[in-house]
Amino acid sequence: MDEQRxxxxxxxxxxxxxxxxIQNFICCLKQNLQNLEANANRVQGDLDLEFSSLHAVLDELKEGMVxxxxQERASRTYELQNQLSACTKALESSEELLELANQTLCSSENDSFTQAAKGIKDSVTMAPAFRLSLKAKASDSMNHMMVDFTQERNMLRAIAFLPVPAxxxxxxxECQVFDxxxxxVWTLPEPDSKIDHYILEHRRTNHEGPPRAREEYPWMVVEGIKENEYTLTxxxxxxxxxxxxxKACNKAVAGEFSEPVTLETHAFVFKLDAGSAHQNLKIEDLTVEWDSSGGKSGTTVQDIRKDKNRTNSPMHSPARPAVMSPKRAPTARVGRDRFTAESYTVLGDTMIDAGQHYWExxxxxxxxxxxxxxxxxxxGRFDQLGKSNASWCIHLNNWLQQSLTAKHNNKARTLDCPIPDRIGIHCNYEEEPSSSSLLYQRLWCGMGVSQCRRDSRCPASC
Known part of the structure; x- marks a missing residue:
């Protein structure tokens, strides 16, 4: 009994x-019926508006043609009526002169006949009938005002509902990635004059393949693109x-998204790691400067370019960009810093382990x-840039005498060049180190275009 219960x-x-x-499905069906009725009425209303606008265009076109x-009829009527009036007056004058000539022929007096004949001769010479043009000034044809809408009618008969864009x-x-x-750049399988605009979506990723179900970065949307290409700046x-x-959109509907394409960003911008900074350094995004308790001396990281990405080799240990500020007596502060004592240093927040890199x-x-x-x-925590075998740097001394030196493993080499506006560093993991080279990684000094054989932002020797 219990089992049955x-x-x-x-x-x-x-x-x-x-x-x-079932109840939920019935509610859903009822809602669909209501939506269908509302959407059908909306679409029908939009159709009525489209045809009304088409009729309005035709009425406007007809009014202009009429x-x-x-105007053409009035202009020609004016010309012909003027010509008709002139001819009528000339005919009346000619008839009066003709009647006078007939009367003169019947006269029997020689003196009066001679005088009358001379007057008639003079009148005939001046008669307006002999100065009139007997060709109509305006044509009575209006055939050039006729129209033929055969092609337009065929086009109107071809009107159909908008299809889903390809x-x-x-x-x-053809896509470009730089700076x-x-x-x-994209194309459609075939031209479509009904396309109104395109919608482009993009998002950042660290995965080379197709987008994954869960990505760290969301899709960013760019709408209203009119051309077949778009540049993100x-x-x-x-x-x-x-x-x-x-995806492509016409006035009514949007098509499907294209297959996602992943482009390699041959460069990235790194920030400075405030957690690695000495206690006397103030870090704000890309800027290094002294805190408010002392003097100010700031540097700013501008760019870092990654030309190629390759797997790391045992000979090339991971490195990080670094900036060392001027020496200054340390002050007490609670907590332990990444760098202490005389190592007034801050590291970048991005580890470099392969490829070619350049930053300024x-x-x-x-x-x-x-x-x-x-x-x-x-x-190390107490190491200054260039004073150990684990760091390389370009050092600027701007005290009593300016000097620019390259340092590594506590050795320095003076660079015989003017003090630049910026310093560029090219880190090349693809080139094997030379035993005779002072620097394990090459550091280039950016002199500006006017003082360099190439653009100083290029990783090329200056």
């Missing part, structure tokens, strides 16, 4: 759940790749001394 309870529970599902016909295809070979911009390449997809640092003209370069992960 339990079985019956399960059946009741199942039926109750099924009944609830006005031109009336799916675009992103042309990877802080990305240009995306002001980007910050903080990931290795960016994924793009695009701009500095305050009032800076007395600072260094910029790279440091291996093994850089």
């Amino acid at each position: 339990e079985s019956l309870r399960k059946i009741i529970t199942t039926l109750a759940l099924k009944n609830e599902e 006005t031109r016909i009336k 799916t675009p295809e992103i042309q990877v070979a 802080n911009t990305v240009t995306v 002001g980007l910050r390449f903080e990931t290795r790749y960016m994924t793009f997809r695009v 640092v701009r500095f305050d003209k009032e800076s007395k001394a600072f260094a910029v370069g790279i440091a291996l992960r093994s850089l």
Whole structure:
């Protein structure tokens, strides 16, 4: 009996759940019917508006054409009526002269006949009938005002509901990625004059393949694109790749998104890691300067470019961009810093472990001394840039006498060049180190275009 009761309870529970599902489905169907009615009325109203606007265009076109016909008729009527009036007056004058000539012929007096004949001769010479043109000044044909709407009627008969736009295809070979911009180019399988605009979506990713179900970065949307390409500007390449997809839209409906395309960002912008900074350094995004308790000497990281990404080799340990500020007596502060004592240093927040990289640092003209370069992960808490075998740097001394030196493993080499406006560093993991080279990684000094054989932002020797 208990088993039967339990079985019956399960059946009741199942039926109750099924009944609830059916009720929900019935509500859904009723809602769909209401939506269908509303959407059908909306679409029909839009159709009426479209045809009303088409009728309005035709009425406006007809009114303009009728006005031109009336103007042409009035102009020609005026010309012909003037010509008719002139001819009527000339005919009346000619008839009077003809009657006078007939009367003169019947005269028997020689003197009066001679005088009358002479007057008639003079009158005939001056008669307006002999000065009139007997060709109509205006034609009576109006055939040039006729129209033929055969082609237009065929076009109107071909009017149909707007189709779903075709799916675009992103042309990877024509897309460009450089500096802080990305240009995306796409095409349609066949031309479509009904396309109103395109919608482009993009998001950052560190995965090379197709987009994953769960991505760290959301899709960003760009709407209202009128051309078959779009350039995103002001980007910050903080990931290795960016994924793009695009869809076409007409006035009524949008098509499907294109297959996502992932483009490698050959550059990225790093920030400075405030957690690694000495206690006397104030870090704000890309700027290094003294805190408010002392003097000011600031440097700013401008760009870092990654030309290629390759797997790390055992000979090339991971390194990080680094900036060392001028020496200054430390002050007490609660907590332990990444760098202490005389190592007034801050590291970048991005680890470099492969490829070619280039970045630039701009500095305050009032800076007395600072260094910029790279440091291996093994850089100690008390190590200054260039004073150990784990760091390389370019050091600017701007005290009594200006000097620019390259430092590594506590050795320095003076650079015979003017003090630049910015310092550029090129880190090349693809080139094997030379035993005779002072620097394990090459550091280039950006001199500006006027003092360099190439653009100083290029990783080329100056």
